[in-house]
Amino acid sequence: xxxxxxxxxxxxxxxxxxxxxxxxxxxxxxxxxxxxxxxxxxxxxxxxxxxxxxxxxxxxxxxxxxxxxxxxxxxxxxxxxxxxxxxxxxxxxxxxxxxxxxxxxxxxxxxxxxxxxxxxxxxxxxxxxxxxxxxxxxxxxxxxxxxxxxxxxxxxxxxxxxxxxxxxxxxxxxxxxxxxxxxxxxxxxxxxxxxxxxxxxxxxxxxxxxxxxxxxxxxxxxxxxxxxxxxxxxxxxxxxxxxxxxxxxxxxxxxxxxxxxxxxxxxxxxxxxxxxxxxxxxxxxxxxxxxxxxxxxxxxxxxxxxxxxxxxxxxxxxxxxxxxxxxxxxxxxx
Ligand code: NAI
Numbered sequence: 001x002x003x004x005x006x007x008x009x010x011x012x013x014x015x016x017x018x019x020x021x022x023x024x025x026x027x028x029x030x031x032x033x034x035x036x037x038x039x040x041x042x043x044x045x046x047x048x049x050x051x052x053x054x055x056x057x058x059x060x061x062x063x064x065x066x067x068x069x070x071x072x073x074x075x076x077x078x079x080x081x082x083x084x085x086x087x088x089x090x091x092x093x094x095x096x097x098x099x100x101x102x103x104x105x106x107x108x109x110x111x112x113x114x115x116x117x118x119x120x121x122x123x124x125x126x127x128x129x130x131x132x133x134x135x136x137x138x139x140x141x142x143x144x145x146x147x148x149x150x151x152x153x154x155x156x157x158x159x160x161x162x163x164x165x166x167x168x169x170x171x172x173x174x175x176x177x178x179x180x181x182x183x184x185x186x187x188x189x190x191x192x193x194x195x196x197x198x199x200x201x202x203x204x205x206x207x208x209x210x211x212x213x214x215x216x217x218x219x220x221x222x223x224x225x226x227x228x229x230x231x232x233x234x235x236x237x238x239x240x241x242x243x244x245x246x247x248x249x250x251x252x253x254x255x256x257x258x259x260x261x262x263x264x265x266x267x268x269x270x271x272x273x274x275x276x277x278x279x280x281x282x283x284x285x286x287x288x289x290x291x292x293x294x295x296x297x298x299x300x301x302x303x304x305x306x307x308x309x310x311x312x313x314x315x316x317x318x319x320x321x322x323x324x325x326x327x328x329x330x331x332x333x334x
Pocket of ligand 1: 077078079098099102105150151152153154155156173174175176204205206207210211232233234258259295296297298299
């Protein structure tokens with residue numbers, strides 16, 4: 001198939017070309033992000049391959065469909081950036097990579113917890129400047145602490161297993177509890193209880209209308225004072241203005257983010273020579289107890305290789321049978 005690969009970075013090209021070596025699809029790599037302004041770049045394509053911040057909204061999908069595109073192949077797990085109802089109405093198939101390496105994201109999540117707790121980001125800078133004082137670097141033992149996991153799917157379940165190894169007490173919230181987590185000793189509870197009891201809360205549910213701003217003023221008011229909040233899920237699970245207010249009051253003890261509500265205008269690009277225009281993001285960066293990474297939780301060799309393999313397999317299956325391996329549709333979600 002002729003495939004227009006949007007938001008293509010050098011590493012996407014490397015892994016997709018390797019996975020495509022035997023499949024023989026014609027991949028056209030585009031630096032541009034998919035939007036209504038850039039659909040024309042996919043003029044000859046039968047499929048588009050997109051990532052987390054490509055906007056497959058109704059208008060864009062309508063244009064793609066008119067141009068002859070039949071498949072939207074997401075090279076990620078989340079699909080909140082695709083208007084699935086519009087895709088169905090336009091006869092477009094949407095496929096994703098449901099699981100590539102839950103370990104990549106889970107391990108990065110634990111990296112954020114450990115770094116924030118032991119202030120590794122601050123310690124690194126201090127030591128480089130010859131400052132070996134320990135004031136301000138005090139952490140806590142994770143062993144024996146309560147960690148709340150929101151969403152125990154592929155990633156959340158691995159987080160549970162890792163933190164079980166640290167000796168944490170685990171509470172989870174998920175409409176579909178995982179029996180393997182229960183066997184591990186994870187206790188399922190309502191969100192209010194989870195926030196009230198947890199020393200650390202980590203978010204691993206998908207972004208849907210039901211989970212949008214799941215962490216807001218009201219939820220933070222119910223949280224245990226000094227809570228550490230970690231979000232490696234999707235930015236809009238958290239109301240950023242609410243967490244800033246909670247950080248200022250001290251109610252929220254620390255915050256680790258790999259995703260941000262307005263990340264589409266920031267992440268994956270080198271903006272170091274430009275003026276930062278997002279005042280909310282700028283405020284977040286002023287807190288010593290906030291640690292932000294730019295959506296890199298997935299970024300391991302194993303994950304990129306698996307993403308590329310599954311993406312090519314989705315395209316190949318769609319070409320051969322008219323159905324991708326891992327389709328996502330409004331009907332399936334219902
Ligand atoms: P998954 O589909 O295996 O698991 C999601 C879990 O969330 C399911 O068990 C589901 O029942 C649960 N869930 C649904 N609604 C919920 C709610 N209202 N409250 C609590 N739980 C709820 O997905 P996976 O692979 O574990 O990924 C989770 C999310 O992580 C993805 O949707 C994506 O947004 C994000 N992600 C972030 C990455 C990064 O690089 N930062 C990379 C990959 C995924």
